[in-house]
Amino acid sequence: MPATTAPTQLSTPDTPIHAVVAHDFDAVNHTIQTQLASRIPLVEAIAQYIVDSGGKRMRPLLVLLAARALGYDGDKHITLATLIEFMHTSTLLHDDVVDESHLRRGRATANDAWGNAPSVLVGDFLYSRSFQMMVGVGSMRIMEVLSAATCTIAEGEVQQLTNVGNPDVDEAAYFETIQGKTAMLFEAASHCGALIADATPEQEAALQAYGRYLGLAFQLVDDLLDYRGDATAMGKNVGDDLAEGKPTLPLIQAMATGTPEQAKVIRQAIRQGGLERLDEVLSIVHETGALDYTQRRADDMADKALAELDKLPPSEYRDRMAMLARQAVDRQT
Template sequence: MDIEHIRGLVQADAEAVDQLILARLKSDVALINELGRYIINSGGKRLRPLLVLLAARACGYLGENHIELAAVIEFIHTATLLHDDVVDASDMRRGKQTANAIWGNEAAVLVGDFLYSRSFEMMVSVGSMRVMEILSSTTNTIAEGEVLQLLNCHDPDTTENRYRDVIRYKTAKLFEASAQLGAVLGGQAEPLEQAMARYGMHLGTAFQLIDDALDYGLSNEDIGKNIGDDLAEGKPTLPLIHAMRHGSPDQVRVLRQAIESGGLEHIDTVLDAIESTNAIAYTAQSAQKEADLAMEALDDLPASVYKEALYGLAEFSVNRSY
């Protein structure tokens, strides 16, 4: 099942989410409207809100609150992107200028804060303490992940375990919440709720691992950013960590220097080290293991076309080229 077929299963719901996002972005402050619309319409994959919609339907939910929560998830995700780009001093995302590059860091941070606060305003309207509990814990964990990543930056001694902690906190947690919320809305028992959470966590981990592999494998036109952006920011992702473990002494020396200093002065040597140590293949294999675990977590979910779509999302997460 390809990604367009998957989206087609919940097309009406997804359109309702888009309409709600635009409606809830409205503010009396013109800059919030302008900047918020720019970010929301900048071409993201919208996988996290898609996951909310599919999970809710797969868990038998027939109401409308999944629309509200899918928009909440997208607002939280967008807020983290705004803050990320400021912390990383990024000027490009998805092939377009970042909000902070256009409007400045102050505006980007404050509009990110607006999106966070608006998302909590929206989730309150669902009237579920369990939903509040999951999402408040999620946003706290994401913030911890941001700090963990900051601590890892420019540190060539970052281990694979520390790197995976960042993924689990910073990226996978929102995927986990997205799938878990579907089970909560569907009134599922605790075992299935936790199984859906595991599905989301492994899916998000696989997704991020492939993102980190793509950073060293595709051009700007393919993924909307430049090869080696993570290296330029001094981020020791899994391809670099693996190359550090298995490279020659000369390669390790250059890799350490590249991570410590950031920038792309040694990009050719870094790419050679990544290729000679099969670091991309190792990262892809790690992602596939996570996708397999995600699909295993769905074993007790009743059969439906939406369950098949969740399988399809796991496959897409590791087979994509963008």
């Protein structure tokens, strides 16, 4: 994908990509507030905290854009977009507990503010609420897609956990992991947007693949930024993945192409976790071209996502989906 003259920030709810579905987004925000209601004040407090924490809401955006790109003019895509956001939010709550994270999007994580047990239980509440809403959508096909996605996401998270501290994870295993833990929900979002709009088989397959490739591109850039990003802009610390002993693609590629001595340094850093060797690792991933390689792989995924959009009819919604793919790989946060 050709480089842009200046990297752009990924779309947020007040940017042109969201503006094309601004009315839908207002409806999603209203539904989020309504569906967060609980008779237990702590449930509302924690759920509201994480939902309001400044996320890009890409997954509900994919539902809205995909449905509108195929001419959908009903309102069930609002419910669908909301429940997708709840599913994503629940995974954030669980992930932060598993990773023992203290910072997300520049703020204290919910587990840091309230503790692990309430965070896990509120994550469970949001998952349960999403399935309640799924019943309201009234599509067995959508329920099939989302229930399968939920299992795949959980498996991806467990796979990532088992990869921690293992320097023998190769590129194929890495891609299998990020397909499960990240790309699956992107894929489910755009796929369900197609299903709610009664897509043709070709359109359904195209939008499903678009979401998958976009999700892979997004995670690749996330993993790249862990070694290139700015902590203040990102809302997390540079080197967090290394500190947790996660063998992401920049490290996998550096071990594959570096000298035996460089590979040994990275292997030890992955096994040990922590940041004692961060400076050495940063030098190695730059010297071996591992960051550029990761960027190229992200660009490849974005290009594949763009190719799938050619199977959709021209529209301003399709144009915004193309813009989203480009911004996903050009971003700095």
